[in-house]
Structures are given as C-alpha cells and as structure tokens.
Amino acid sequence: MKVRFWGTRGSIAKSSSEVLKYGGNTSCVEIRSEANDLIILDAGTGLHGLSHQLLQEKVQLRSASILISHTHWDHIQGLPFFAPFFFPNVEWHIYGPPTLSHDLKSILSGQMQKVYFPITQDIFNAQIKYHNLTEGEFSIGDIHVKTQYLNHPGVTMGYRITVDGHTIVYSTDHEPHDCRLAHGGHAHKNTEDGFHAQLLEGADYVIHDTQYLASEYEQRRGWGHSTMEYVVDLSHQADVKRLILFHHDPMRSDHEVDQIVDMSRERARNKAGKMEIWAASENQPLWVPPKIILPSAYHNKLVSQAIRPDERASSIIDELHQVKQNIICLGLQHYDQAINMSGHYSRCLNQFDRLDHASSDLSTSLIFIAPSALEAPEVINDLVKIQKQPPQIVLFCKADECTSPELSKQFPGLIRMVEPVSDIYLSSRIETWLRRQKKTRRWKRAQISSDETLRQREVNKVIGLMKTEAIKHRVNQLCHFFWQGMTLSSHGESAVAFNIITMSEQISLVNYPATVSSQSVSCSRDESICAHVIEQGSIIATSIFSPDGLLGNYAEYTGAEQSDMIRTYIGKPISLNGQVIATLCFFSKLDIVLTKNHKQLLSSAVKLIEDVLSSSRYI
DSSP: EEOOOOOOOOOOOOGGGTTHHHHHOOOOEEOOOOOOEEEEESTTTTTTHHHHHHEEEOOOEEEEEOOOSOOOGGGTTTGOGGGGSSSOOOOEEOOOOOOOSHHHHHHHHTTTSSTTTSSSGOOSSSSSEEEOSSSSEEEEEEEEEEEEOOOOSSSSSEEEEEEEEEEEEOOOOOOSSSSGGGGOOOHHHHHHHHHHHHHHOOEEEEEEEEOOOOHHHHHHSSSSBBBHHHHHHHHHTTTOSEEESSBOOOOOOOOHHHHHHEEEEEEHSSSSSSOOOEETTTTTEEEEESSSSHHHHHHHHOOOOOOHHHHOOOOOSSOOOEEEOOOEEEEOGGEEEEEEETTTTEEEEOOOOHHHHTTTTTEEEEEEEEEGGGHHHHHHHHHHHTTTSEEEEEEEEEEEEEEEEEEHHHHHTTTESSSOOOOHHHHHHHHHHHHHTEEEOOOOOOOOOHHHHHHHHHHHHHHTTTTHHHHHHHHHHHHHHHHHHHHHOOOOEEEEEEEEEOOOOOEEEESSTTTSOOOOOOOOGOSSSHHHHHHTOOEEEEETTTOOOOOHHHHHHHHHHHOOOOOOEEEEEEEEETTTEEEEEEEEOOOOOOHHHHHHHHHHHHHHHHHHHHOGGGG
C-alpha cells in the first residue's frame, strides 16, 4: 500500500515561505494498492501535482477512482485541471455525497460553468462515471470502502478504507457534535460523537481534520472543523494506532504546525496506549507492506479499464428521488427557514397533545423539540410511544441543558443539537439525518438473467397462447377467482394482474379491475416490481413499511401521487417449461400482512394458470 499527500491545507491554498514543510495546497491524498488500484481522496488544488505525476508513469492503473468528501471549493478546485480527464479511452469513477436538490455530477459541473471557468466538462475526453453516495459500503478492485456522514455545514462523507489488509480512515471537515468535546473528553457510545468514534475504531491510520485548537474553537464554532484536543482524545478512545493531523489552517506556519504536533503528542503521552502522531506533509510518501500477500500473477493482472463498482453496494445511489418529509417542531418555530432550505415541510405545534397523532403520518421523519416542551407530561408520554416508530427525535438545547442522564436513559436514540445553530448548518444536518433513516429512496432495477434468451422463447409462446380466446378466458377466470379470495380477507381498493416480463417491458395481459392503479399495468422493465419477482424466482411481499423499502422506492421512482399510492404488493412467479415467464400479483391501497391463507390462495391460482398454459388440450 502506498499513501502520498498532495494537499494538506484547509479552506484555501496558501503560498508562502512559511508553509514549505507541510505545504500550501488544499486536500488531496493518493492511496494505491499493491495491485495498482488507485483511490484519490478529495480533489483540492493538490490534485494538480498528482495529475502530472500520473502522466509520467509507465505502469497502467488497474482502476482509477476519486472519492470526494464534500463539494466545498477547497475539496474540488483541482478537478478542472486534472490532466488525465483530457485523455480518451480511460475510465474514471468519481464518488461523493449529493445534496437534496443536486446530484454529484451537476454539483461538480457547476464550478465549470462559463461564469466561473473558460471551459465546461464537455471538453473532457475520458469516460467519467459519477456515483452518488449515502452511508454504506462498496468495493473498488481490492479496496473496500465504508462511508459515514460527518458533521459539517454541507453534506460531508467520511471514508473507512481497507486496502492490502490495512485500514485507513479519512475524516476531514468534521466538527464535534457536542461542542463541549472540542476541549477533549470521552464520547459516549449512544451519542453521535460515539458513532464517529466507531468510524475510527482500531484503524491503522486516521487522517483527521485538526484545523483548530480548543482555545480557538468558540470563535469558530459552527464552521465545521475539529480541534486537536477532540481528535486526539477520540482517537485514543477508538484505539487508533497512528493519527495523522490534516487540513491545516491556512494561517498556520510550519513552526505553528510543529507546535501543534508536539502538543498532541504530549496529550497522548498522558494517556495509556502507544498511538503515533504526526502531521500530514505535502509530497510525503508512506509505503506500507501488505498484511495480505498476494500471488505475483495477481499483481501482473493489469487491465486497461477500471473495475466497475459493485452494483449491489449499499452506499451507491444511481437515482435520487427524495420525497419531501414533515418535520414537526415543538417550541422551535424559528427553524422554519432552515427546514424550508432543506426542501422539507415544517409543522409547528403549539398544543402538545397533538404530537402523537401528528407524528403518525408516514411522511413525518423528524421531531424537533425545545427543552421547555419536555415540561409537559403528555409530551413525555407521547415521546415514549413515538421512539418506537420511524420519526427521529432531536432535542435542541444549550450546552448545559443537554446533560440529563435520565433523559438519555429514557430516550437512548435521542439526538442533541446544541444551540445556537445556523440555518445552513441545520439544513445539512437534516439531510444527513434523513438519509441515515433511508428516507432518500433508491430504486434498484432488476437484473437480466444469463439465460434470458431461453426465457424469452417461453415468454413469446405465452403471448401467442393468450391470443387464443379459450386460454385467455380461462386465465381471466382464475385471476378473478384469486382477486375475490384476496379481497374477502382485505377490504379496499385492490387489483390482480397477470404480467409478462419481456426483455424491455412489463406487459399486463390481465389486469382486474383495471381502474385501481396505473402502477399495476404495463410499464418499462426498469420500472417493474414484477421483474424483481422474475429475477428472484420466488414470492415477493412488500409494503410501504417493509424493511426492504422496495415498494416505497418504486412509488417514489415513478412519482406516484398519494391518491394512486400502492401500499402493498404480493407477487409470485409463473413458470413454463422450467423458465419463469410471468407473475401473478396483487396490488392494494391498504397495508396488508401476507398470511398463510394468502400464500395458499396465491400458490393455488399460480398452479392452475401454469396448468392452463402447459396443457396440450388448450394449445
């Protein structure tokens, strides 16, 4: 594994004789595996130097990726000057967190609009693929990446990277969630700072923002950066082996950075453990032998194109479809602007007895509460009920109001937001809270099987069979029989469909009754829930509340109106000559739990339809 720092400065690049040792370029770190998979962490002005180094190299990269922590200027300004983007027949992958209203590609292209820059991204000749990230995991070649949100005014991602058996954490532009920890201290496990400590846990190397000292923090609170004291104590708590101070303040000279290194080492010496500490220095190479020895033949397996990211990766969102959420405020009406800035709806309540009822709305995701609201007994009672439901509770308080151990014990999932907090800071926190709740839906298209050609032959046979009046009439009867059986046990608007899945579309050959929902009729294969039944080859039963999120994702992907919202889907594959060719599915506007009787009814109907299609007396 090779690590090299090309930019270590924070906020803005600095050119001065006083920064020659640690460098003046903004954030950019190169990580390379033994198999020559390249990851670049951030694309600040340091990327310019790395680009020239890459052009001089003779060895071809096996894969090439850039991981953006966030899209503030000091982390992306090098992209327009990245020379490898101008060469054809090269594939690059760029990963990073999107905002509510813009995906990663549109954000990065924004800095190359003509009002800011003389050329646009269209001039790039390389194949550049953009990947929007949320929290989760994915792999690039041999390198495994875990993502986790940081605390910054702007959606920001931290990365835990495992390469050649070593673990590196890249955590820049992160502020303590609890402002008291800026002076150091222990982060409790069930807090957001405790969650951040888990990101660092046991890492071989932690590259962490330490832009400020505790003595400077109060004047810079809310700017989104860590103090040296916070990072040293948290790294010690997380049993980090080596801590690399990063994102140096542009006002610091080399001598001042040296002093901070000495202070951090002295602080660490007063604690148990043997954590090594130094400051990141521009052009500083770090060669580490792999913990996992790979066969030499593997090292020589270099390919011209980058390895594609794992499509099953839990953190990659190819399409962004954010549904506006309700955010309930108790005694915090002054945060309306921040909520509106985040693109969601604010519901300010004055009558506390309405809290339980208001939060039962499916689209309610966050509840903001002022400490004064907790004085009402009915609010506490409602919160006890609510904490078992999807809404996340956030308590806004002064630093000295957030220490109640009784409150922590009663509501272990409670998030504390220390006031004052700016609108821009709060709006970014809203985005990360909602994404962590998976309120940003991801619709995943069903994959096409390897024997799709054989399957399509049987599909074409069935399409032909359904043109025969006797067969069509019998299948219609069976679908009607199934619909009657399902509606007896679940009143409300519902539909049954017999859907064929071709190479490119879902064709509804039977849809009874046809007036219930447009979501049960013909559509493209990419938008088909039934295509997932075909891929899986077994029953899929999903609802708006299902943990898999499939139906909620689908509704948001297709932009279904609330009046047309399907809340339950149950589908079972239909086979012919060993190939899954269609689905018999049930749609309902009610929330229905799949019972044993439902399964028996569905299985019976599918068996009868398969008999009709395969019986020679109907052909």
